[in-house]
Amino acid sequence: MARVVVDVMLKPEILDPQGQAVQRALPRLGFEGIADVRQGKRFELEVEGPVDDAALARIREMAETFLANTVIEDFTVRVDS
Amino acid sequence: MTARPSPATAGGDGPSGRGNTRVGVITFPGTLDDRDTQRAVRLAGAEAVPLWHRDKDLKQVDAVVLPGGFSYGDYLRAGAISRFSPVMETVIEQARAGMPVLGICNGFQVLTETHLLPGAMLRNNHLHFICRDQKLRVENANTSWTAEYEAGQEISIPLKNIDGRYVADERTLDMLEAEGRVAFRYLDTNPNGSLRDIAGITNEAGNVVGLMPHPEHAVEPLIGSGRTDGLGFFTSILKKLVNA
Structure with a gap:
């Protein structure tokens, strides 16, 4: 079965306090040199049947209407090989 | 789960309605404030x-309230899954036709997810859950749910949430300000990082209103802060519907 991955990230202009909290914790844990952290979501979809253009179009529609809220989030769709 | 007691049999928690105006209160799995x-x-x-x-049928109600809570466990995003429930199909349709709809807290999140109201709600900027009485200013007293207030009136009602930070792009914020669609603003302190101190907004027609604080928890002098500042939301709608 083919896997399609949808990554959802807050838009760059949206404040991400969770990412900031992670970034601020890093030096305390001895991880230096990380200037910024943004936290997002990853969806792994196991697709029945072929992952053709039509299937990808449906997945993009799904991402746009449901997995992401495009008021605040961007998404990318890719086939995981 | 579908068999919930009717208001008549629930009893003991306030006078029963006079039966003229019917206000629907939706229960999703995870809703907390439907009884209040x-x-x-x-x-x-x-x-x-x-x-x-799960019922598409709104039982001929004159208005609908989407109460607070954690519908569908806030999975994916607060309000994201509730938006696709059968009852919301009818609510969206009726709201567009002018039926008054109020979304409180999680209900406000559902209304933004349905795009009946613009913008979105995100995690509080300090990442903490807040529960306290919050001062607000009523900015728009012309909506279906605020007609009993005066523009500029200050009220205090409980606020309790973790995903209360209202965001929208600058263009949308400017539009809301210009059209007088910021219905409520936080006073004294911005509790969650909401842009332009926005606590609640209305749609263009004024029949759909959403806010994060909880008017339904401030309706009886014996409970909470002792103030009944929230009762006006519910009497506003009566006034509106009776005069309609």
Whole structure:
């Protein structure tokens, strides 16, 4: 079965306090040199049947209407090989 | 789960409605404040009609309240899954036709997810859950849910959430300000990083209103802060519907 991955990230202009909290914790844990952290979501979809253009179009529609809220989030769709 | 007691049999929590005006209160899995909302509706003098998320039928109600809580566990995003429930199909349709709809807290999140109201709600900027009385200014007293207030009136009602930070792009914020669609603003302190101190907004027609704080928890002098600043939401709708 083919896997399609949808990554959802807050838009760059949206404040991400969770990412900031992670970034601020890093030096305390001895991880230096990380200037910024943004936290997002990853969806792994196991697709029945072929992952053709039509299937990808449906997945993009799904991402746009449901997995992401495009008021605040961007998404990318890719086939995981 | 579908068999919930009717307001008549629930009893003991306020006077029963006079039966003229019917206000529906939706229960999703994970809703917390449906009973308090039903009681607030009855205290205001209307009949509270429980509505279940799986029923498309709105039982001929005159208005609908989407109460607070954690519908569908806030999975994916707060309000994201509730938006696709059967009852919301009808609510969206009726709201567009002018039926008054109020979304409180999680209900506000559902209304932004349906795009009946613009913008979105995100995690509080300090990442903490807040529960306290919050001062607000009523900015727009012309909506279906704020007609009993005066523009500029200050009220205090409980606020309790973790995903209360209202965001929208600058263009949308400017539009909301220009059209007088910021219905409520936080006073004294911005509790969650909401842009332009926005606590609640209305749609263009004024029939759909959403806010994060909880008017239904401030309707009886014996409970909470002792103030009844929230009762006006529910009496506003009666006034609106009776005069309609």
